[in-house]
Amino acid sequence: MSKGKKSVTLVELLIAISLIFLVVMGISSMEVFSRQHLIGSSRRSLLQNELSSALEHISKNIARATGNQSAAGNQPIQLLANGFSVRVDTKQTMQDLSDDLVFSYTSTLDPTTGSYTLSCKCVGSDCPADIVLSSHLRPNVTNGVMTDSIAPDALSGLYIDLPAEDKGTTAEIGLVARYYPDKAISSNNPQIQMKSRMHTSNASAA
Numbered sequence: 001m002s003k004g005k006k007s008v009t010l011v012e013l014l015i016a017i018s019l020i021f022l023v024v025m026g027i028s029s030m031e032v033f034s035r036q037h038l039i040g041s042s043r044r045s046l047l048q049n050e051l052s053s054a055l056e057h058i059s060k061n062i063a064r065a066t067g068n069q070s071a072a073g074n075q076p077i078q079l080l081a082n083g084f085s086v087r088v089d090t091k092q093t094m095q096d097l098s099d100d101l102v103f104s105y106t107s108t109l110d111p112t113t114g115s116y117t118l119s120c121k122c123v124g125s126d127c128p129a130d131i132v133l134s135s136h137l138r139p140n141v142t143n144g145v146m147t148d149s150i151a152p153d154a155l156s157g158l159y160i161d162l163p164a165e166d167k168g169t170t171a172e173i174g175l176v177a178r179y180y181p182d183k184a185i186s187s188n189n190p191q192i193q194m195k196s197r198m199h200t201s202n203a204s205a206a
Contacts, residue, residue, distance in 0.1 A: 043179045047192040054133035065200035075168030136177040146174030
């Protein structure tokens with residue numbers, strides 16, 4: 001070996017390889033974290049858009065809801081076993097309820113996916129097509145207010161509060177969706193909840 005030249009020892013070589021390995025692992029970890037963050041953000045946005053659109057759909061029908069506040073079965077907004085219904089008079093015949101459209105918003109288990117969907121179905125003439133408003137709804141329907149005191153994992157998918165004194169003219173609707181409804185909340189499985197208080201001004205008192 002020429003005088004003045006220094007060879008690389010085995011220890012130095014191992015240290016260099018270890019440093020390179022750590023750098024590569026660090027870059028890989030950052031890439032995985034970035035990818036997971038992107039996936040989680042994308043799924044959160046999807047759920048937010050889904051619930052926002054659902055509440056807007058419900059709000060539009062409730063805003064034009066009609067019916068008889070004093071007649072059981074014909075009030076503008078009514079509870080169902082797994083949701084609620086909204087009566088809409090598209091022909092503006094306030095005293096004739098026979099030509100009204102009744103929109104039913106229900107939480108139903110989809111046997112093909114095993115998750116719950118929020119769907120809207122219409123009964124009456126000239127009904128629009130049935131529509132699925134959310135396919136990520138949490139199980140169960142609760143007749144009551146969705147409050148912040150409820151633990152995230154204990155939240156139902158649909159909350160309906162119809163104050164008795166308003167006789168079917170006011171509703172507070174809460175929706176809870178999770179990307180994979182049957183799995184635990186995580187960065188890749190976000191949960192979103194939204195609620196809105198809605199009113200109708202078209203109902204008759206008699």
